[in-house]
Amino acid sequence: MSGYRLAQGGLIDRSRAFTFTFDGQRIVAHPGDTIASALIARGTRLVARSFKYHRPRGILAAGAEEPSALVTVRSGGRREPNVQATMAEAVDGLVVESQNRWPSLNYDVLAVNQLAAPVLSAGFYYKTFMAPGQKAWMRYERAIRRAAGLGIASGEPDPDRYEKRAAHCDVLVVGSGAAGLVAATSAAAAGLSVVVAESDPRLGGALNWSGATIDGLPAAEWAALRTGALAGRENVVLMPRTTVYGYFDDQQLGAVERVADHKLAPEGHEPRQRHWTIRARHVVLATGAFERTLVFPGNDLPGVMLASAAERYALAFGVAVGRSVVLFTTGDSGYRAACNLAVAGVAVSTIVDARDTAPEALAAEARAHGITVRAGMVVAKAMGRAGVARVALADTEQPGHIVEWIPADALLVAGGWSPVVHLASQSGGPPRWDERIKAFVPGVPRGAWTAAGACNGALSLAEAVSSGSEAGSTAVAACGATARAMPCPSIVHDEGDPAATLALFEIESGYGKAFVDLQNDVTADDVRQAHVEGYVSVEHLKRYTTLGMATDQGKTSNVPALAIMAKARGLTIGEVGTTRFRPPFTGVALGALAGREIGAHFKPVRRTALDDWHLANGAAMGNYGLWQRPRAYLRVGEDISAAYKREAKAVRGGVGLVDVSTLGKIVVAGPDAGTFLDRVYANTFSTLAVGRARYGIMLREDGFVFDDGTTWRLAEDRYLMTTTTANAAAVLQHLELWLATAWPDLRVRVASATDQWGAMAVAGPQARAVLAKAASGIDWSHAAMPPMAIRHGEIAGAPVMACRLSFSGEVAYEIFTGSGHALAVWEALMQAGASAGIVAYGVEAMGALRIEKGHPAGAELDGRTTLHDLGLDGMASKKKQYIGKALMSRPVLTDPSRKRLVGLVSLDGTPVRGGAHIVAGPAMNGQLQWQSQGHVTSWTWSPVREGYIALALVERGPERHGERLYAADPVRGAHTPVEITSPIFYDPQGVRQNA
């Protein structure tokens, strides 16, 4: 036990109390507490186990810079690992667990790793498992991966909502401390739209507990007034509990709002978290600064804490971090913290100042609080079993020579300040070393941003306010507005010079492990070892040692590590430089990144105008790209196979109706439409008569077949092109590209009409009779409406456009009507065909019918086939130029051994499945010969042959009709004897469809 709740003070609501559990232990908290503050108040020091060595770890910080105190919160599907206890608000009933330990936090078996520390040094994995020729990694990977990592995610679905929102503003202010509030006020006063994002629940940052006076008011009151004034403006949006985690291209920033993380479960329909994509014309980065730790043996013990964190726990949460506190500082700011702690009632016994001379006024103030000041001394070592128990002091010049032990249950460290340059680094040049404050400050912006306050090295409150004012003016000017003159707030704050700090980062006393990066268990010796082994670049140092990796991104460890490396290399820290900080600044839940793009919302679906009818009539729907289409309409006791066979037979014997609305439809119109189509199709369309349709096939530039379909000439200057369902968008894009780039002068425009037309095909010997009964205004006789003729009439009172064309081999008509009328037309046709036994048929039966007729479709138009391969070379015009003509005659595309379209008949009655390879029969040894000679593209059960047939692409296929081979399908374990035939299985002369 060391920490405890002070009798008074803090921003918490002491009138209410609740409990949560930490590893099953009940912890009392007040509204306003974080998990960390409540744990400290409870006296809990051991909170976590370290990543590699499983060393006991406590709470180092009070905010987003916390490297060690990562916990798992909530349970079941809401379980979330690796949450910073310093950022998570305490909630009544919350379940909190420590992580990376077994069987318990106090007794962790893997703490044995500490014994292996000498061999678990930097580069251990690379050297041990990944050296060239070694296969050890393969052997140990599983065990290592099981031991690695920290928290464990829930395996259950998360029941909560995560949403995404977009926001736009003139000025985004990241951080709401003094600089941020001043900048936001300036921008808002100029009439700009302003968003202020603040990680904490309360705006104001350190003003809320600093003890300073601004404009005659306590800083917290001043901040509350400023915040209230901003909240009252229509042009300002305040976003508490929102962490900006990434600064991306084009002034786009990512942020996560923790909407309901401070509740046990979200209320109503509110999301747990909301991801914001914020686009700002100008950004003010007022992200503050993190206090640095110092590197000395024992610096990772529970009870070692940043001085500023202890100050915040006392002043903001009313919590004392210990009963006997020693503060070790290299600069003035430690004195301010010590004095504030003393005022709050925390027993600070000693300030250890590494500098030879203590600042006179601050030291006097400290002594007035009963604090002993020991200048010219350093902490050589911290010791204790479960946490800090005593602290060894040594002379700064002789750190290895301990001169005194001081009992302490909390050791506070003030090692200087590091501006939070992460976002600036993501959208700017390399951070620049500032010798005045002994830290990196933002580099040259690559985006439209201005750093303000401590983020820009303005560490004192007065500097921060001035800097915020300047940043506000810069933002206003950048947005083309006029800044309003605003009085600069007057500051009263005796904080000395926060920038006055000794360039001391490591105390090389030699008394044991001294940690640089607490999250990744990187020691000072690891850094030196990396240097010895030749890793002289900071980028190599990072990757070799894991320093500054993961969610921590070097928040507290970066500068000390670079200082050690600089010393090893004989350079200055500025010369060594720093790595680029990568997003995210803090961990982002995957749920927030996914938002609502999950489940049914993952991608949109397309439904035809007849979708509800299909579903109401037993359709088994399938996904065809984004489209939902009926595969078959199931009757009682039928599976899809039985249903499509029945449907196909019905079409051959009577009449069927199929929804073909998904076909791509493109309006091609303008005086030069015919010319344009002649160029994009291999065959000619300019000569097509109005009121007629023609099957067309188009090639890519490289001579391969791109797409096919019929194109209808509706007027002299207007065509309606149809495409395959799959290629509708690609064909439109293709046409637009050629018009925009090659032939901009052609008087043609194209537009999608796919959704305008509901389309259905009536097919079968009874089709004509059904249409004659249902439609008016059209003579359906062969003489009046020959194949490929287009006629206009009405069905069910709705205008329809009909074209006689067939892909089934039967007399067939495609009926186009406005999509909003499609259902009425469809139902009228079903009613008219009832006496003829009309059936609705789906994609499977449609495929069976077209395969019997040998029509190539998507599986055959796979981007690798030519007109010659498909037996369509006769369609290509020899009189005109068209896209693909120049390259379709390449030798490789006219090679006689190319795979060409054939039919296959199953010889043993089993299916010949798509993707199966065509191989020769058994060799002398009885084994199949696995040299592929082709592959099956489409297959079906044939109602005509009453057996399985297929289309295939086979080497020299047309020359091999009658040859017997095997369709080998090793993946599905089927090897079917087949005979090669013509691809046209049914009515090769077309007598039936032209009847």
Next chain:
Amino acid sequence: MPERASPFGERLAAGAGGGTAPPGVTLAWLNPAAFVELLELPGVPSAQLSDTLAALAPGAASLALGATVDHAGYTVGRIAPRRLVVIGATPLLAGLEGGFVIVDDSHARAGVRVAGAAADVLGKGLSLDLSERGFAVGGIAAVRGFGLALTLVRRAGDTFDVYCARSFAASLLDGLADAALEAGWRSGTVLN
């Protein structure tokens, strides 16, 4: 002629979801008589195009990209370079053929009017700046939202018309209703 069937089927019939009473937004089926695209033909003198558009609606000839003008029960908007749309009452299109390709999309679009806390709801699916300064009343835009290609028209500060391809109607409504859960939504009105 039969009534044009709703692309939303029963999905946009009287209903409500999420939020608290009164609902934050209302969702209504937009069923304009016409939704027509006008595509300028290359090579047509701009004076001829202007004269033609002026006859369609005063002010239509000088429409800036993303702007609309209302006339005779329909709205004319310039949605892209060389591309306009006409939404509403069936316009007189005679005379346009010389300069434009006319594409009738009246059956091809599914439209929803979102009114109330519409900017908040749409902001969950669109990346467009929906402030009145970023997208003024009378503005029109071709945007991507809720995974779809949308045509968006701002009718009032709190009212937007959203159109997508008809086949995506159910997905659009799913997206809107889901985005509106927090605010709450009510449907049932048809706006012809």
